[in-house]
Amino acid sequence: MPQTEIKCVGSSTFGRYPKISLEKTYNMFISDEWLVSYPGFKKVLELNAAVEGRGLFHSIRGGFLVYVVGASIYKITSGVGSIRVGTLNSETGEVFIDENLSSQICIVDGIDAYIYNWNLESVTAQNFTSAPGYVSYHNSNFLITSVPSAALPQNWYVYKYSTDTTIEKLAANVGGTFSIQTKPDVCLAVHRIPGRGNNVIAIGSAVAEVYTQVGGTENYRRNASFNINSGCVSVSTIAYADTMVCWLGQNESNSPTIMFTNGAEVQNLSSDGIDFQLQEIVHPEDSTAFFYRQDGHLFYQLTFFNAADNLTLVYDFNTQKFFHITDSKLNYHPARQVVYFEEKTYFASLAEGSIYQMDSSIITEINTVGDTTGEDIPRIRICNTVRQRTTLPFRVNLFTFVMEQGVNSFPKLLVDAVSCTDIMITEDGGTMISEASVEMLGEEGVCATNVERPCVDMSVSKNGAQTFSNSVRRYLNAQGNFRNVINWHRMGFANEFTIQLRFSGMQRFVINDGVAEIST
Amino acid sequence: MTYTVNQLVSGAFYASGIVSREFETVSGQQLTDGIDWLNEVLDEKTVDMDLIPYESTYDLTLLAGVEEYYIADLIEIDTLTFTLDTVRFSVQKTPRDQYFGVNRVNGISSLPVRWYMERELGGARVYIYFAPNDTYQAEIKGIFRLSSVAQGDDLSTTLDTFYTTYLRYALAAKICDEYSMPVPMGVDKQLNKYQALISKRSRPLDLHIRKQSTLHKPGPGIWAQASLYRGYMP
Numbered sequence: 001m002p003q004t005e006i007k008c009v010g011s012s013t014f015g016r017y018p019k020i021s022l023e024k025t026y027n028m029f030i031s032d033e034w035l036v037s038y039p040g041f042k043k044v045l046e047l048n049a050a051v052e053g054r055g056l057f058h059s060i061r062g063g064f065l066v067y068v069v070g071a072s073i074y075k076i077t078s079g080v081g082s083i084r085v086g087t088l089n090s091e092t093g094e095v096f097i098d099e100n101l102s103s104q105i106c107i108v109d110g111i112d113a114y115i116y117n118w119n120l121e122s123v124t125a126q127n128f129t130s131a132p133g134y135v136s137y138h139n140s141n142f143l144i145t146s147v148p149s150a151a152l153p154q155n156w157y158v159y160k161y162s163t164d165t166t167i168e169k170l171a172a173n174v175g176g177t178f179s180i181q182t183k184p185d186v187c188l189a190v191h192r193i194p195g196r197g198n199n200v201i202a203i204g205s206a207v208a209e210v211y212t213q214v215g216g217t218e219n220y221r222r223n224a225s226f227n228i229n230s231g232c233v234s235v236s237t238i239a240y241a242d243t244m245v246c247w248l249g250q251n252e253s254n255s256p257t258i259m260f261t262n263g264a265e266v267q268n269l270s271s272d273g274i275d276f277q278l279q280e281i282v283h284p285e286d287s288t289a290f291f292y293r294q295d296g297h298l299f300y301q302l303t304f305f306n307a308a309d310n311l312t313l314v315y316d317f318n319t320q321k322f323f324h325i326t327d328s329k330l331n332y333h334p335a336r337q338v339v340y341f342e343e344k345t346y347f348a349s350l351a352e353g354s355i356y357q358m359d360s361s362i363i364t365e366i367n368t369v370g371d372t373t374g375e376d377i378p379r380i381r382i383c384n385t386v387r388q389r390t391t392l393p394f395r396v397n398l399f400t401f402v403m404e405q406g407v408n409s410f411p412k413l414l415v416d417a418v419s420c421t422d423i424m425i426t427e428d429g430g431t432m433i434s435e436a437s438v439e440m441l442g443e444e445g446v447c448a449t450n451v452e453r454p455c456v457d458m459s460v461s462k463n464g465a466q467t468f469s470n471s472v473r474r475y476l477n478a479q480g481n482f483r484n485v486i487n488w489h490r491m492g493f494a495n496e497f498t499i500q501l502r503f504s505g506m507q508r509f510v511i512n513d514g515v516a517e518i519s520t
Numbered sequence: 521m522t523y524t525v526n527q528l529v530s531g532a533f534y535a536s537g538i539v540s541r542e543f544e545t546v547s548g549q550q551l552t553d554g555i556d557w558l559n560e561v562l563d564e565k566t567v568d569m570d571l572i573p574y575e576s577t578y579d580l581t582l583l584a585g586v587e588e589y590y591i592a593d594l595i596e597i598d599t600l601t602f603t604l605d606t607v608r609f610s611v612q613k614t615p616r617d618q619y620f621g622v623n624r625v626n627g628i629s630s631l632p633v634r635w636y637m638e639r640e641l642g643g644a645r646v647y648i649y650f651a652p653n654d655t656y657q658a659e660i661k662g663i664f665r666l667s668s669v670a671q672g673d674d675l676s677t678t679l680d681t682f683y684t685t686y687l688r689y690a691l692a693a694k695i696c697d698e699y700s701m702p703v704p705m706g707v708d709k710q711l712n713k714y715q716a717l718i719s720k721r722s723r724p725l726d727l728h729i730r731k732q733s734t735l736h737k738p739g740p741g742i743w744a745q746a747s748l749y750r751g752y753m754p
Contacts, residue, residue, distance in 0.1 A: 492540035
């Protein structure tokens with residue numbers, strides 16, 4: 001009987017329309033040609049659940065984190081202890097943070113700049129003439145831009161240490177002020193280019209320019225032979241790692257696309273599908289992004305958190321593929337800024353004033369500090385659509401794929417267990433005692449089967465991935481039962497056939513490609 | 521236990537592999553088509569009598585002077601008898617050429633001696649000779665068409681489980697044919713098995729030997745028989 005490959009291992013390919021491709025992968029990524037779970041996350045610190053986490057920064061020199069929650073600035077110390085160190089004048093929106101060599105951490109919230117001196121444990125608002133929009137440290141100075149509504153939004157400025165609690169702008173005649181030149185544009189952000197020494201990139205809304213610090217009174221010189229004909233949709237999407245800076249780009253004539261540069265050349269992560277997907281974003285300005293390395297994979301995670309968009313994509317630079325990432329409720333992933341601190345990865349939550357730890361060893365979303373189990377994160381794979389070149393119909397007699405089983409913490413004895421909770425009533429505080437095999441009757445009890453039993457739900461589409469059928473479940477083996485065959489039989493008659501797999505359970509999932517037996 | 525036409529048609533669609541039992545349900549159009557095709561399968565048995573598992577008894581009232589009787593759904597007669605007082609008399613089957621092709625006296629009313637059956641649309645026409653001289657209650661043992669079915673009919677009241685299972689596989693094969701798909705190997709195997717069981721065991725071949733003298737050839741019945749002993753030959 002003819003067999004056709006089903007790509008259970010794959011990425012999100014963003015077909016322009018479902019008929020072209022609906023291949024998507026949620027909360028999984030490809031590792032050594034196997035599909036594995038994307039890291040889960042657990043809450044390790046809750047400061048204020050009512051406000052958003054605005055920024056998280058790791059002070060290398062200080063050995064602590066700076067966490068901005070609502071209007072409050074916290075110092076997060078070893079073991080995720082928190083100390084409130086100051087207050088901002090604003091309460092919402094992402095903040096940008098960087099540190100210089102003088103124990104000064106500059107926090108920019110789009111209204112003011114603040115200097116947190118961690119030696120003095122003081123936070124001081126700076127008296128800037130125009131509202132700062134972005135800050136980055138480079139060669140002992142802070143490079144700061146203005147917000148687009150400022151008087152001279154095309155400018156970016158160099159600030160140096162002034163006092164322990166203040167910084168000051170260098171004078172224009174000694175290289176303190178620069179402006180976007182190659183286009184009539186605003187300057188949204190300036191950031192050092194990783195691995196490029198004296199080079200920084202100034203990103204506008206429609207163009208980006210590379211500057212080199214040359215010293216002297218000139219200070220920075222624009223690279224006259226190179227610029228990038230794309231600006232930035234949102235400064236929150238600017239992220240850097242290894243040797244590149246990445247952002248959600250656009251210009252005056254092109255729709256959003258993901259750009260990255262190493263300062264010498266620029267590339268965009270463009271395809272018909274992803275560009276179409278990004279064009280469909282209603283509020284690209286409500287976005288955030290960061291680089292994140294996990295298990296050797298370098299991810300660029302981009303989130304559009306407006307309710308109208310509600311989307312998180314991650315690009316794996318190792319495999320050069322996109323994946324969809326969500327929380328346990330299939331909403332956007334809550335991570336805003338990620339830091340690596342004391343051998344752990346933490347992120348600030350977009351949704352609330354909490355810090356989460358993110359790791360491959362965490363398989364669920366744990367929203368209570370101290371808990372070990374949490375909400376199941378849905379792992380979904382929508383596979384390739386199978387068609388015949390002749391478009392003639394066929395029958396799908398069998399679908400099977402390779403996956404790891406028996407590695408969960410779901411004990412065998414509980415496979416069919418029913419747990420009951422009953423109210424037991426005694427009088428006058430009397431002790432209730434039962435001897436072996438003697439039943440005790442309760443009142444108003446509730447019984448439930450164990451819903452945590454790991455399983456795979458499969459549904460199929462026979463209309464070009466426009467709609468999917470009901471799900472048919474296969475339960476996975478209990479702990480220690482590694483040998484397995486997982487399959488579904490007799491899936492009917494179709495001339496195009498798409499499989500959707502949904503993996504549920506408190507365990508890791510390791511998936512390889514599958515095969516469908518078809519008859520024509 | 522109730523087993524409806526809908527269940528049989530759905531089961532056939534599942535067995536055919538056209539509709540998935542777990543992922544889909546049989547659509548309304550498919551159910552309608554399936555019932556039509558099931559009735560075609562049932563109707564095929566009209567010309568493939570081996571696959572009708574049941575013999576039936578039909579009470580026929582022979583009327584004085586009437587030679588022809590149309591009986592709906594009749595396919596094949598095994599025996600035809602009538603009762604006079606408390607005695608059952610057999611009526612002999614006569615080949616077509618001997619019934620219609622030999623000399624005989626018409627207009628005689630007496631005890632029925634011979635019969636001949638012709639298939640017609642929706643049933644069969646039975647010819648009786650002599651035309652009965654009185655009203656007699658006759659009994660036909662034979663095979664009748666399987667009734668057509670409609671949505672929601674309960675098949676468990678008219679067919680045994682083995683036969684509904686056979687019909688399910690037969691309909692599955694027909695569905696495959698209608699969808700231009702090959703019949704699944706398992707369905708084909710089961711269908712052949714049930715066909716063999718039903719045709720050979722449900723209606724076994726009658727291999728009893730009946731001796732017939734080569735020196736005597738019975739005629740169509742003569743006037744003397746009718747007049748002297750009213751056609752009856754003990």
